[in-house]
Amino acid sequence: MNEQQELYDVTIIGGGPAGLYTAFYSGMREMKTKIIEAQDQLGGRMLLYPEKIVWDVGGVPPMRAEKLLEHIIQQGMTFEPTLVMGEQIVGMDRQEDGTFVLTAASGQLHHTRSVIMACGYGIRKLTKLEIEGADRYEVSNLYYTVQNLETFRGQRVLISGGGDSAVDWANELVKVAASVTVVHRRDTFGGLERNVTMMKESSADVRTLHAVSALHSADGESIGQVTIKHVETEEEIKLDVDAVIVNHGMKTDFGPIRDWGFDMGEWKANVSSKMETNIPGIFGAGDFVGHESKVGLIAGTFTDAIIALNSAKVYLEPEATPYAYVSSHNDRFKEKNKQLEVHS
Structure with missing residues (x-):
């Protein structure tokens, strides 16, 4: 047998x-x-x-x-x-x-x-960022998971998402990154309450009711700036970044x-x-x-x-x-x- x-x-x-x-x-x-x-x-x-x-x-x-x-x-x-x-x-x-x-x-x-x-x-399957051409940056500085915190040491990091992982990553990355910006299209987060409070009390710049609307590259190889848009007023803001982490579930x-x-x-x-x-x-x-x-x-x-x-x-x-x-x-x-x- x-x-x-x-x-x-x-x-x-x-x-x-x-x-x-x-x-x-x-x-x-x-x-x-x-x-x-x-x-x-x-x-x-x-x-x-x-x-x-x-x-x-x-x-x-x-x-x-x-x-x-x-x-x-x-x-x-x-x-x-x-x-x-x-x-x-x-x-x-x-x-x-x-x-x-x-x-x-x-x-x-x-x-x-x-x-x-x-x-x-x-x-x-990870939910990818729904922006045309975003996949080209996956080999440089667009991430869908955090494997090593040291990758982001001294960098300006933008996190898109509002679930457990996004909140946890923000809390960990503020310890090593030059800056952390969290962009979430809703006004509430899905993470554990204590972790959400910790993130809001940290040095992270939390932008609720915003979503990533465009990626910009000076060399065509890596993201240098990100445009975020307010989901209600549609006001746009452009931010300088060294890395973008997407956690959309x-x-x-x-x-x-x-x-x-x-x-x-x-x-x-x-x-x-x-x-x-x-x-x-x-x-x-x-x-x-x-x-x-x-x-x-x-x-x-x-x-x-x-x-x-x-x-x-x-x-x-x-x-x-x-x-x-x-x-x-x-x-x-x-x-x-x-x-x-x-x-x-």
């Missing part, structure tokens, strides 16, 4: 924080586990903001997202789940025995007894997943308090799901993952306990604890 024909207890679609923590918890419950990730890297949306400082994960000191992601990946691999990268799942068929066959765009088949959807908002596409029969709206699938979708045997976690107690933080994603995995376990083994033993009492950690003690 080849790998694609091998039957798994649970297959997790998505290799972001939700999928990785689900895999860790699945190992605690001794389930044969596979993760299938459409991208070539694990990490999901966290890959978009590696420099962001994450404060709100319980028991973890504030650290850069890239470092936190390293820990999440390491934890997710604790029990060595099978990992399939660069494989987009496009089809799902239930067999007569109740198991599922998942079909990838490549034609590969994956057999599983249960499925946990941890695919976030589907395939992600993402366009997402669930693709054929929408045709599987899920009860879902534009962004999320509706699940029960046990993370059950309306399709028996398929559960959800993370950004893919919506429920009345949903917490839109990484910390909330971990809770979704635990509940989804426990529900999958009981679905497969109705006599199983409803949750795993805590790590200090879990037999699967006895040998691992010995290894840690040797190296401590």
